[in-house]
Amino acid sequence: MKKVKSTMIALAAAAGLSAFFAGAAVAQDVKAGEAKVAMCIGCHGIPGYQASFPEIHKVPMISGQNAKFIVAALQAYKKGERKHPTMRGIAETLSEQDMADIAAFYEQQVPPANVPETPARQPRAEVAALLEKGGCVACHGANFNKPIDGSYPKIAGQHADYLYVALKSYKIEGNPIIGRGNAIMAGQVKQFTDAELKAMAQYIASLPGDLRVVPQSRFRLGSAR
Numbered sequence: 001m002k003k004v005k006s007t008m009i010a011l012a013a014a015a016g017l018s019a020f021f022a023g024a025a026v027a028q029d030v031k032a033g034e035a036k037v038a039m040c041i042g043c044h045g046i047p048g049y050q051a052s053f054p055e056i057h058k059v060p061m062i063s064g065q066n067a068k069f070i071v072a073a074l075q076a077y078k079k080g081e082r083k084h085p086t087m088r089g090i091a092e093t094l095s096e097q098d099m100a101d102i103a104a105f106y107e108q109q110v111p112p113a114n115v116p117e118t119p120a121r122q123p124r125a126e127v128a129a130l131l132e133k134g135g136c137v138a139c140h141g142a143n144f145n146k147p148i149d150g151s152y153p154k155i156a157g158q159h160a161d162y163l164y165v166a167l168k169s170y171k172i173e174g175n176p177i178i179g180r181g182n183a184i185m186a187g188q189v190k191q192f193t194d195a196e197l198k199a200m201a202q203y204i205a206s207l208p209g210d211l212r213v214v215p216q217s218r219f220r221l222g223s224a225r
Contacts, residue, residue, distance in 0.1 A: 033105030045216030057161035068150035070103035156209030163201035
């Protein structure tokens with residue numbers, strides 16, 4: 001298990017370093033980002049909003065998420081590595097500067113919750129064994145809220161049904177509209193049954209974290225901006 005963790009940490013560090021150099025040349029502008037989120041708030045700015053593709057689940061909370069991760073996710077949708085027709089359609093309209101600005105806006109939209117380093121709620125023994133087997137803390141941090149690099153997401157407190165759908169998507173191959181291409185995550189989730197993925201998702205969702213839904217009206221941003 002130590003060897004698995006060491007490998008995960010090495011891969012995570014390498015990927016994080018690549019993401020840093022890839023995004024280092026683009027300056028972030030929070031105020032500009034606030035004026036660019038009109039396409040985002042219709043889903044991510046409505047508490048309890050649910051998507052129906054590829055199955056019914058709450059859309060992910062992104063307020064308080066790491067900016068580097070938001071940029072990486074948008075780039076993956078734009079390239080087709082994350083296969084979601086709606087998100088790809090949106091990402092394809094965004095420049096690197098747009099992505100950087102939007103990500104910066106959402107990262108600072110809510111202040112950090114100062115979550116303790118150790119999760120306040122410990123998992124059942126069987127769930128703890130699953131999380132250990134997956135080496136989840138190697139990338140997402142011991143409390144799942146402080147990833148070892150900003151290019152990895154905070155997942156503590158994220159919606160359980162979204163986490164479950166996201167995890168399952170890494171198992172999918174050869175589907176043009178569903179699935180995610182990430183070698184690290186694919187290798188991890190394929191060890192588990194769907195029931196085991198759901199159990200891990202439910203535990204992680206039960207933890208306190210920085211992620212929030214900040215209510216925003218899709219009409220709040222005037223056309224004169």
